[in-house]
Amino acid sequence: MALVEKIFPDLFKIELPLPDNPLKAVNCYLVAGRNRWLLVDTGMNQRACKVSMAQALKALAVDLSRTDFFITHIHADHAGQVSVWAKQNSKIYIGRKEAGFVFTDSLWNQACRQARAHGFDAETLQEIRQTHPNRKFGLKGDAPVQFARVSDGDTLRIGDYHFTCIETPGHSPGHMCLYDDKKRKPWAGLGVREITRAAALLYQRFCA
Numbered sequence: 001m002a003l004v005e006k007i008f009p010d011l012f013k014i015e016l017p018l019p020d021n022p023l024k025a026v027n028c029y030l031v032a033g034r035n036r037w038l039l040v041d042t043g044m045n046q047r048a049c050k051v052s053m054a055q056a057l058k059a060l061a062v063d064l065s066r067t068d069f070f071i072t073h074i075h076a077d078h079a080g081q082v083s084v085w086a087k088q089n090s091k092i093y094i095g096r097k098e099a100g101f102v103f104t105d106s107l108w109n110q111a112c113r114q115a116r117a118h119g120f121d122a123e124t125l126q127e128i129r130q131t132h133p134n135r136k137f138g139l140k141g142d143a144p145v146q147f148a149r150v151s152d153g154d155t156l157r158i159g160d161y162h163f164t165c166i167e168t169p170g171h172s173p174g175h176m177c178l179y180d181d182k183k184r185k186p187w188a189g190l191g192v193r194e195i196t197r198a199a200a201l202l203y204q205r206f207c208a
């Protein structure tokens with residue numbers, strides 16, 4: 001069951017469950033404009049996560065034929081369902097750099113080269129590549145998804161919100177946040193708490 005919470009006027013947080021995943025949940029956000037909605041991130045392409053997103057969209061009475069998307073980064077828990085919900089006329093915004101990793105193995109190859117340099121054996125890495133949630137539950141390559149690429153400093157106006165796209169690389173090379181200068185709240189994308197938690201989980205998984 002998705003948890004829907006109004007956090008600002010016309011702006012809702014949607015918490016989706018991530019079963020069998022140490023992260024446990026992922027936050028997506030919905031901005032209600034006057035004519036169109038903006039859904040920020042989408043959750044994993046995994047049954048329980050999709051059911052929860054469907055419940056949330058229904059609870060918020062979202063018209064998908066009038067909905068655009070903003071993908072903060074290409075990881076499965078953020079981009080996985082975009083092809084499930086996007087319509088032909090949906091705009092799907094993503095950072096220009098991050099778009100270069102869609103439907104390619106370049107990020108995996110880079111991560112594996114780094115892991116090999118730090119002592120991981122090839123067999124272990126091959127297993128990770130085949131079983132990792134980003135592989136199993138990510139954006140599928142057969143989906144008709146056309147991205148609208150945004151760069152650092154680009155702006156998006158949704159209802160009373162006037163967002164600036166801010167490139168925040170680190171967690172992912174082309175990670176993007178949205179920031180509303182008037183409201184002075186960066187609210188989309190991973191916060192410091194989430195990044196710290198993810199780093200701790202990785203440490204437990206591979207180093208502890």
Ligand SMILES: [Zn+2]
Pocket residue numbers: 073075078171172
């Ligand atoms: Zn991520």
